[in-house]
Amino acid sequence: MEYMKSLKQPLIIAGPCSAESEEQVLATAQALAASGKVNILRAGVWKPRTRPNTFEGEGVKALPWLMKAKAVTGLPVAIEVANAKHIEEASAFDVDIYWVGARTTSNPFSMQEVAEALRGTDKMVYIKNPMSGDVELWCGAVERLRACGITNIGLIHRGFSGYGAGKLRNAPMWHLALEMRRRMPELPMICDPSHICGNREYIKDVAQQAADLGYDGLMIESHICPECAKSDASQQLTPQTLVETLDNIKWRAGESNSESYQTALMGLREQIDSLDSEILQLLAERMQVAENIGRIKRANDVRILQSVRWESIAERTLAQSATLGLSVEFLQTLLDAIHVESINHQNKVMK
Ligand code: PEP
Ligand code: MN
Numbered sequence: 405m406e407y408m409k410s411l412k413q414p415l416i417i418a419g420p421c422s423a424e425s426e427e428q429v430l431a432t433a434q435a436l437a438a439s440g441k442v443n444i445l446r447a448g449v450w451k452p453r454t455r456p457n458t459f460e461g462e463g464v465k466a467l468p469w470l471m472k473a474k475a476v477t478g479l480p481v482a483i484e485v486a487n488a489k490h491i492e493e494a495s496a497f498d499v500d501i502y503w504v505g506a507r508t509t510s511n512p513f514s515m516q517e518v519a520e521a522l523r524g525t526d527k528m529v530y531i532k533n534p535m536s537g538d539v540e541l542w543c544g545a546v547e548r549l550r551a552c553g554i555t556n557i558g559l560i561h562r563g564f565s566g567y568g569a570g571k572l573r574n575a576p577m578w579h580l581a582l583e584m585r586r587r588m589p590e591l592p593m594i595c596d597p598s599h600i601c602g603n604r605e606y607i608k609d610v611a612q613q614a615a616d617l618g619y620d621g622l623m624i625e626s627h628i629c630p631e632c633a634k635s636d637a638s639q640q641l642t643p644q645t646l647v648e649t650l651d652n653i654k655w656r657a658g659e660s661n662s663e664s665y666q667t668a669l670m671g672l673r674e675q676i677d678s679l680d681s682e683i684l685q686l687l688a689e690r691m692q693v694a695e696n697i698g699r700i701k702r703a704n705d706v707r708i709l710q711s712v713r714w715e716s717i718a719e720r721t722l723a724q725s726a727t728l729g730l731s732v733e734f735l736q737t738l739l740d741a742i743h744v745e746s747i748n749h750q751n752k753v754m755k
Contacts, residue, residue, distance in 0.1 A: 414594075414615070414619070414620060414621040414622065414655055415443050415444070415592070415594060415620055415621030415622075416441055416442050416443050416444070416621055416622055416624070416650060417442075417443065417444040417445075417446050417482060417594070417621065417622070417623040417624075418436050418442045418444075418445070418446065418623070418624050418625070418626045418643075418646055419432060419433065419436065419445045419446035419447045419482075419625070419626060420432050420446075420447050420448075420625060420626065420627040420628075420633065420640065421447075421448055421451075421598075421625045421627070421633060421635045421636040421639075421640060422447065422448045422449075422451050422459060422461050422462075422633070422634055422635045422636075423447035423448065423449055423461070423462060423466035423469055423470060424459075424462065424633070424634050425462075425469070426468075426469040426472065428627070428628055428629075429447060429466070429469040429470060429472075429473050430469070430472060430473055430476065431628040432626060432627060432628040432643060433445050433473035433474075433476065433477050433479060434473075434476065434477060435628065435643035435644070436477075436479070436626060436643050436646070437476075437477035437478065437479050439643065439646075439647045439650075441647055441650050441651075442479065442646075443479070443480075443621075444479060444480050444481070444482050444500070444501060445470070445473060445474070445477065445479040445480070445481045445482065446481075446482045446483070446503075446623060446625075447466070447470055447481070447482075447483060448461055448483065448484050448635070449461050449462065449463060449464070449466045449467060449470070449483045449484070449490075449494075450463055450484065450485075450486060450490055451484075451635055452484070452486055452505050452507045452508070453635070458635070459634035459635050463493075464493045464494075467483075467493070467494065467496075467497040467499070468497070470483065470497070470499070471497055471498060474498070474500075480500035480501060481499055481500055481501070482499075482500065482501035482502065482503055482530070483499055483501075483502060483503070484502070484503050484504070484505050485502045485503075485504065485518060485521075485522075486504070486505060486507070486508045486514060486518065487508075487514065487517055487518065487521075488517050488518070488520070488521035491518065491521040491522060492521065499527075500527065500528070501527060501528045501529075501530065502522070502527060502528075502529050502530070503529070503530040503531070503532060503560060503623075504518055504529065504530070504531045504532060504545065505532055506532045506533060506534060506535050506562055506599075507535060509531055509532055509533065509534040509541060509542060509545045510534040510535045510536065510541060512541070512544060512548075515544065515545045515548050516548055518548075519548040519549045519551065519552040519554065520552055522549065522552060522554055523552040523553060523554075524552070524553045524554070525554055526555070526556060527556065528556040528557075528558060529549060529554055529556065529557055529558070530557075530558040530559065530560045530594070530623075531545045531546060531549070531557065531558070531559055531560065532559075532560040532561075532562045532596070533559070533560070533561055533562060533563075533564065533580070533581065533584070534564075535564065535565050535566075536564060536565070536566070537564045537577055537580050539580055539583050539584050539587070542559070542584050543584070543587060543588070546559075546588060546591070557591055558591060558592045558593070558594065558620075559581075559584060559585075559588070559591050559592070559593040559594070560593075560594055560595070560596050560623055561576070561581040561584075561593060561594070561595050561596065561600075561614075561619070562574060562595075562596040562599040562600060562623075563575055563576050563577070563596075563599060563600035564576075564577050564580065571603070571606065572600055572601055572602060572603075572606060572610075573599065573600065573601060573602020573603070573639070574599055574600050574602070575600075576600050576610065576613075578613070578617060581593065581595075582617065592620040592621070593619055593620055594614075594619055594620055594621040594622055594623055595610070595611065595614030595619045595621075595622055595623070596622070596623040596624070597610035597611045597614065597622065597624060598623070598624050598625040598636070598639045598640070599625075599636075599639070601639055602636075602638065602639050603638050603639055604630070604638065604639055604640065604641050604645070607624065607639070607641065607649060608649050608652060608653070611624070611649065611653055612652075612653055612654065615653050615654060615655050615656070616656065618658060622650075622653075624641065624646055624649070625639060625640045625641070626640060626641050626642065626643050626645075626646040627640040627641075627642070628642070628643065629642075630642060687742070687745075690742070690746070691745060691746060691749045694746040694749045694750055695749045695750065695752070695753045697750060698749065698750035698751070698752070698753035698754050699753050701750070701754070702753065702754050708747060708750045708751065708754060709747070714743060717739070718736075718739055721735055721739055722735055722736065722739075
């Protein structure tokens with residue numbers, strides 16, 4: 405049973421995007437609780453909608469519905485709070501957990517207001533990542549809560565808007581969440597595949613990826629009748645589909661002591677280290693050549709940027725995407741970084 409200790413016990417928060425009626429909240433909560441797979445019931449009471457004239461939540465009227473769901477199912481309940489008024493109104497009820505939405509984390513004034521209104525609470529407060537890929541804002545939100553004496557803090561990764569998310573609603577940008585994890589390893593981090601995907605079709609893949617990256621749990625939207633939902637209808641799962649999805653996620657162990665695994669891993673890591681060092685060596689050599697180009701350009705009074713040349717490099721490289729098995733997006737990012745560094749090196753010798 406030794407391996408059991410290293411298996412993670414993921415935290416599962418599930419429930420509708422919005423609390424819409426007592427019946428909807430109760431029916432959803434009962435189905436989720438009956439599965440035995442959900443730890444916390446979520447429901448939005450105040451909804452931060454991007455556009456006005458869409459459903460903005462039932463507000464304080466919905467809190468008794470959540471209290472009833474909690475009494476009936478025994479599940480602790482979580483709601484989103486975005487300002488001092490929400491916190492004051494919610495404090496009249498026995499809400500167990502709060503989360504701060506992406507739009508609120510994005511705004512330091514709002515975040516400060518929320519932190520002050522929550523001052524000293526021992527309730528768990530989850531902070532979603534900000535809308536943009538600015539890890540500093542996410543850190544700032546944690547710091548503001550901590551400065552107000554809040555110690556039970558968790559993180560929710562819900563993706564970032566406006567990064568060519570493709571088929572997804574919000575680009576996951578996993579590396580940013582992992583950077584946040586690196587900076588604040590003591591905080592539990594869960595993934596919200598519902599808001600990353602925006603479409604129920606992709607949820608299982610994103611949830612599995614989160615499990616593979618060692619997340620501590622998931623927040624997934626579930627509605628007794630997803631297609632009737634007043635917000636986020638296309639991303640919600642029925643409680644039954646949610647349970648099937650959870651059943652199919654493999655939460656792998658963080659480590660294994662098996663000798664053959666350790667030996668194979670060590671060998672592969674050595675290969676990675678030596679390839680990385682060759683790549684860096686080659687990049688350094690490439691920059692030396694760029695400097696030499698800078699020198700002859702200076703000697704001949706020619707400017708640095710010759711866009712036709714760069715376009716042909718980019719075109720040639722991107723055309724190799726399929727043969728190399730490297731995505732166009734990755735090659736583009738890599739080329740951009742190399743280009744900027746080359747220009748800096750040439751600039752240096754032009755001066
Ligand atoms: C939500 O959880 O329903 C929500 C509004 O999420 P986000 O803040 O991630 O957009
Ligand atoms: Mn939602």
